[in-house]
Amino acid sequence: MLNRDKVRYQLFLEPRLAERLEEMAAQPGVARSDILVAALDAWLTRQGSNELDERFGPRLDRMSLQIGRLGRDLQVLLESLSVFVHQQFCLNAQIPEPDAAARAVGRERFDRFIEQIGRQMASGAKPLTQANEVAS
Structure with a gap:
């Protein structure tokens, strides 16, 4: 494309970017304008798509x-x-209050329940898997 078919822009670069541009343009056959055009095109393309x-x-x-x-x-x-x-x-059925033997059985069952939950949590196993094993 001829230069008359292009639009000219003037821009200011930070010194670190200018140095990098000069390093890239130092290779034979590479123009600063071509590098800037490629970089701008890549940036605009990325902005258009949702990266x-x-x-x-x-x-x-x-x-x-x-x-x-x-x-x-x-x-x-x-x-x-x-x-x-x-x-x-x-x-x-609810346990009658004065029945000490029934309360003792209830406490024992609760203690076993808590121990089983503690073992399951300590082992890190899935609860439903162990529940199926216990039921079997």
Whole structure:
């Protein structure tokens, strides 16, 4: 393209950028204008496309799916807990207050329950996996 077909701009560069430009233009057959045109074209092209979406979109999509699965699993867990609590409070008979033997059995069962939760948390295993193993 002839110079008369181009638009001339005057710009000011910081000294560090001017030095880098001069180093690149020191090679034979490389003009400062060509370097600046290529750099400006690359910058404008990147600004036109959403670079963050291109870079992180697939990863964010996978993370969204994983969070959705976690939400679903949490919902199942909460529903199971609510059914269990409902069964314990509504369907099982209450222990009479003066019955010391029944209270002792209740305390023993609660202690075993707490110990089992402690073991599960310490092992880092998934609760539903261990619940299935205990039920088997």
